[in-house]
Amino acid sequence: MSKCRIPLGPFHPLLEEAEFFDIKVEGEKVIDIEMETGWMHRGHEKISETKSFTQSIYLVERICGICSTSHPFAAAHAMEDINNVEIPERGQYIRIFIGEMERIHSHLLWLGLAGHFIGYDTLWMWTWKYREPVLQIFEKVSGNRNHYAMFRVGGVGRDFDNALIPEIHPVLDMLEKKMLMIAGAAEDDPVLRSRLKGVGVLTKEDAINYCANGPTARASGVDIDVRRDDGLEYDLINFDVIVLPNGDVYDKLVLRVLEIIESVKIARQCLDAFPKVGGEYLNKVKHISPGEGIGRYEAPRGEVFHYIRSDGSNRPLRHKVRAPSFSNIPTYKASCVGIPLADALITLASVDPCYCCTERSIRVIDKNNQRLQHNLLTMSRDKTAALKKTIAGNEKTPIDRVFED
Amino acid sequence: MSDKGTEFFEKFKDKMTKVIHKPRRHYFNIKNEDLIEIADYLFNTMGCRLSICTATEVYDGLEVLYHFSDDSTGTYYNPRVKTGLTNPEINSIAPMINGANWIEREMYDLFGIKFKGHPDLKKLLTYNSPHFGEDDHPMRFKRNRTQEK
Numbered sequence: 258m259s260k261c262r263i264p265l266g267p268f269h270p271l272l273e274e275a276e277f278f279d280i281k282v283e284g285e286k287v288i289d290i291e292m293e294t295g296w297m298h299r300g301h302e303k304i305s306e307t308k309s310f311t312q313s314i315y316l317v318e319r320i321c322g323i324c325s326t327s328h329p330f331a332a333a334h335a336m337e338d339i340n341n342v343e344i345p346e347r348g349q350y351i352r353i354f355i356g357e358m359e360r361i362h363s364h365l366l367w368l369g370l371a372g373h374f375i376g377y378d379t380l381w382m383w384t385w386k387y388r389e390p391v392l393q394i395f396e397k398v399s400g401n402r403n404h405y406a407m408f409r410v411g412g413v414g415r416d417f418d419n420a421l422i423p424e425i426h427p428v429l430d431m432l433e434k435k436m437l438m439i440a441g442a443a444e445d446d447p448v449l450r451s452r453l454k455g456v457g458v459l460t461k462e463d464a465i466n467y468c469a470n471g472p473t474a475r476a477s478g479v480d481i482d483v484r485r486d487d488g489l490e491y492d493l494i495n496f497d498v499i500v501l502p503n504g505d506v507y508d509k510l511v512l513r514v515l516e517i518i519e520s521v522k523i524a525r526q527c528l529d530a531f532p533k534v535g536g537e538y539l540n541k542v543k544h545i546s547p548g549e550g551i552g553r554y555e556a557p558r559g560e561v562f563h564y565i566r567s568d569g570s571n572r573p574l575r576h577k578v579r580a581p582s583f584s585n586i587p588t589y590k591a592s593c594v595g596i597p598l599a600d601a602l603i604t605l606a607s608v609d610p611c612y613c614c615t616e617r618s619i620r621v622i623d624k625n626n627q628r629l630q631h632n633l634l635t636m637s638r639d640k641t642a643a644l645k646k647t648i649a650g651n652e653k654t655p656i657d658r659v660f661e662d
Numbered sequence: 663m664s665d666k667g668t669e670f671f672e673k674f675k676d677k678m679t680k681v682i683h684k685p686r687r688h689y690f691n692i693k694n695e696d697l698i699e700i701a702d703y704l705f706n707t708m709g710c711r712l713s714i715c716t717a718t719e720v721y722d723g724l725e726v727l728y729h730f731s732d733d734s735t736g737t738y739y740n741p742r743v744k745t746g747l748t749n750p751e752i753n754s755i756a757p758m759i760n761g762a763n764w765i766e767r768e769m770y771d772l773f774g775i776k777f778k779g780h781p782d783l784k785k786l787l788t789y790n791s792p793h794f795g796e797d798d799h800p801m802r803f804k805r806n807r808t809q810e811k
Contacts, residue, residue, distance in 0.1 A: 294789070295786075295788055295789055295791055302801075338687065463760075465711070466760045467761045468712050468760075468762075469761075486735075487736045488736060549689070560731075564727070575716065577716040583714070584713075586764075587761065587763065587764050
């Protein structure tokens with residue numbers, strides 16, 4: 258059977274972000290797949306070394322536009338790990354509430370995208386309709402729809418207004434009802450079932466060997482969840498970790514629906530606790546002592562990891578950021594090879610990849626090593642122009658290399 | 663500390679220096695020659711997951727801190743390997759752990775640390791970029807800068 262190579266990206270209608278996949282097919286079957294990164298780089302790790310600890314939290318919030326609370330959550334944990342800071346109970350409940358509402362809206366966003374990828378646009382329109390009230394809750398609680406800016410070292414920066422509780426309960430009830438409906442639809446709908454069941458299977462052994470985490474690992478039967486394993490705030494809450502055995506796209510979809518229902522239960526426990534737990538919500542930390550700390554949090558996509566080393570000044574000496582997609586994206590080597598090309602796209606999308614989280618760490622400074630360069634837009638245009646030039650000339654581009662053999 | 667952890671520190675206590683125990687976080691220095699043995703024990707025997715590695719440039723060289731997470735107890739084991747500033751080279755654990763493949767490629771890209779035995783050591787983030795040459799490693803302080811266009 259004839260072999261050929263199919264370029265996917267760097268700019269493609271089905272990829273939300275710029276990424277290049279080089280897919281080798283034999284007939285319709287994928288036999289090998291390679292990925293090239295580097296279309297987005299913003300230098301967060303290096304910029305963080307020039308900011309104070311408080312500013313770093315706002316900086317890392319900008320790494321991801323969807324799970325924008327996970328990075329501050331993990332960075333605050335890392336700073337608190339250096340100093341062993343105690344967080345007031347009300348602050349802990351506010352942190353959990355914000356984190357869980359974010360998980361709900363992020364999973365709803367992925368469900369919509371997954372529906373769109375398989376041509377099931379009804380699911381896309383439904384889930385994004387249910388996502389809107391969640392964003393409105395965020396606007397009422399924090400003043401922002403997306404970057405909530407709630408986190409400080411030692412607690413949260415803003416109190417929760419208890420008068421909002423009666424407005425939030427109906428939204429949670431609606432979400433639970435609708436998610437049970439979608440879970441039922443996934444169970445009963447022959448189209449969804451036949452399109453996703455058994456597609457893109459990631460076995461448990463592969464998930465462990467590729468160090469996958471989050472929903473990608475849990476859908477393959479690996480029982481890990483940072484919220485339960487690391488404890489901290491979540492010791493106050495009763496919740497179940499959902500683990501499914503098969504590792505296919507169908508299980509990943511069902512797992513996310515069930516996690517939304519679980520998050521609704523956690524958010525209800527927080528709302529019940531707010532009137533009872535009063536008092537301080539921030540334990541002010543004036544100084545981070547020298548040392549190193551590790552903080553992590555279960556983001557909607559998996560484990561967010563932050564490592565901070567402090568020399569006793571007001572800035573981090575080294576700030577390492579690892580987003581969940583960095584560990585989850587390489588599993589495509591195990592899950593995409595051997596399946597039809599039409600299934601490869603939804604399999605690539607099933608880990609809920611976030612490419613701008615994956616590529617966050619390049620240093621961009623001017624000639625004299627003095628200041629940060631702010632012409633990232635120009636850099637991006639230069640790269641595209643160079644790509645166009647090499648397509649016209651003799652130099653080889655990624656796309657040229659695909660058509661070489 | 664869990665039983666598994668006590669057993670681990672007892673078994674390898676001759677090969678570790680500068681051991682720091684914090685609540686659920688353990689940091690220790692090891693030599694490059696012992697890295698594969700210790701990583702094999704942590705990953706295959708104790709069932710830890712390799713979260714990520716942090717490379718840092720310090721005054722006397724480069725160091726790589728491996729973060730192995732024991733998810734059953736929420737504990738991190740962090741072996742630290744040091745290497746020199748010129749021709750930095752560390753043994754690769756990618757043949758044993760598939761997840762280390764991208765992690766080592768990223769450290770090679772940003773810090774220029776060569777991983778001996780890596781199956782496919784090429785740049786990850788600045789691969790094929792006109793702004794970064796082959797020996798230009800952007801997170802190093804003395805950077806071998808590519809001529810800006």
